[in-house]
Amino acid sequence: MIDDIAFRLIGVTRTPEGFDRGIEFDDLATIAETAGTSGEPRGVMLTEENLASNAIALSEASGGDGDELRLSFLPMEHLYARTCDLYTWIVRGSRLVLADSPKTVFRDAKIVRPTVINGVPYFFQKAIDLAEANGESLRSLLGGEIKRCYCGGAPLSPAVEQRFFDEGVPLFTGYGLTEASPVVTVNTPAAHKLGTVGRALPGVEVRIAEDSEVLVRGPNVMLGYWDDPAATADTLRDGWLHTGDLGELDAEGFLTITGRKKELIVLSTGKNVAPSRVEALLCASPWIEQACVVGDGEKGLRALIVPSRERLRAEVRKRRLWVFSKRGALAHAAIRALYRQEIDERLANAAPQEQVHAFTLIGRGFDRERGEMTAKLSLRRETISQRFAREIAAAR
Known part of the structure; x- marks a missing residue:
């Protein structure tokens, strides 16, 4: 599935004119639904700049030359997959293969032999369980050519993260939310700290409020919520996105998420x-x-x-x-x-x-x-x- 924004990203990353072809950088590009973990889902208004800047910054932070093959199995209606697989694939000019279904990922990995996989904690824990049950390594389970994996969407146990590193399959955690297009921080090959969700992407600022709430500012932050000015005013204050997540920043700028205020x-x-x-x-x-x-x-x-x-x-x-x-x-x-x-x-x-x-x-x-x-x-x-x-x- 390649959507309209993906085609526009091809333009902004492949032509000097970028968005000069009748497309304004601050145009509304999409309305994406929040996950709705603690209430009714909301429509998040995201611009061309929000999405393009996030995909480009994520690619820049990830490093490498883009010579990679991604196996994607996360649902494309969620922004995690759309930005971290679809849009980033286009920015990097690499290769992308869609799994037949989430239930066939491990089978498909052995056919495709990917070098990069994005997933959620459940997937990586399942990989460990399956590798142990089959008596094989994680590298073999994931096709034999895997170079790195990325995890987001929910907290990952440091023990799972360490297990992947111990077997020579780097597993980099990140943090984000739909209102931030969605990536805010990520661990990378160049900057990684176990147990954290990494440093802020280039151009993105993160700070911790007095009550430990994580605040975010940058070109990736949404316009607001569709048809909900009260919620927008409550979430976007003084130029900062109030995420609702609780966290800590260490002296090196690595973020640790400690919980969610409403949960x-x-x-x-x-x-x-x-x-x-x-x-x-x-x-x-x-x-x-x-x-x-x-x-x-x-x-x-x-x-x-x-x-x-x-x-x-x-x-x-x-x-x-x-x-x-x-x-x-x-x-x-x-x-x-x-x-x-x-x-x-x-x-x-x-x-x-x-x-x-x-x-x-x-x-x-x-x-x-x-x-x-x-x-x-x-x-x-x-x-x-x-x-x-x-x-x-x-x-x-």
């Missing part, structure tokens, strides 16, 4: 917890496919845990447990004990308020088609909490 869980003890950080630590376990943490107003956190089907099935067979259904396996004392130990180990270095006090193993994963995840596979917590209210109440 903070406030325990009855008064302690605040960023659920996405806890979930990233849990999902680094090969035993855990997905996790959703709740606990607002309670003494401690509760977690909905989606087990790895393959590992769970193999464990039942290995122990010769007397179970005759999936529900029986999830409720079996031996399986619960195994997951209790795994959860505790994954959170061993987390703060006391980040410990999971009770959990429930659930029989299906959170699903985009059911409205439980966004296009970039972020959790819609309110929907999940309502849909799994009985399971959350039964957590122990």
Whole structure:
């Protein structure tokens, strides 16, 4: 899929005239929907300059000569894929192959042999699990020619990031949001720090407000929200985009995202917890496919845990447990004990308020088609909490 903006990018990057051919740099180019993780999606108004500057800056920060082959599987309706795969491909003059579907990525990688892949945390954790199950390296799993991977959309466990580096497949994390076209910061081969989401792109400024909110300013920041002047005025203040994300900047300019303001869980003890950080630590376990943490107003956190089907099935067979259904396996004392130990180990270095006090193993994963995840596979917590209210109440 090559859209109108992609063709315009060809013009701005391939001809000296750039946008002089009847196209104004500040023209409205597209209205992109936000992910809607903490409310109704909004229409984000983005200009030619927003999108072109972001794709060009991302290409510049990534380095290299553009001699690469990208395998793309993320949904193109989301700006992450459109900018980081489609538009960046055009800016760099490289090659792009679309996977048959998200479910065939690993098969397609062995056919195409890509050098670059953009993905979300779930994909990279799944890659580790599959490589271990097949007894092969991550490099081999991804086609044998992979030079680097990029991850965005949600927090990634440092353990997953380190595992890729240890196997000679650099995995660079970044941060962004639709309102910023979307990339704000990224780790690169030239500037990388484990556990952070990298430095700001060229031409983009990042600062931390007094309440730890991440603020962004630059040519990539949106015009505003479509037909919502109140939300625009609240989000764009004094020339800065108020992202709603919480973060820290170190002395070298590397950004660490610590949570999202609207998603903070406030325990009855008064302690605040960023659920996405806890979930990233849990999902680094090969035993855990997905996790959703709740606990607002309670003494401690509760977690909905989606087990790895393959590992769970193999464990039942290995122990010769007397179970005759999936529900029986999830409720079996031996399986619960195994997951209790795994959860505790994954959170061993987390703060006391980040410990999971009770959990429930659930029989299906959170699903985009059911409205439980966004296009970039972020959790819609309110929907999940309502849909799994009985399971959350039964957590122990």
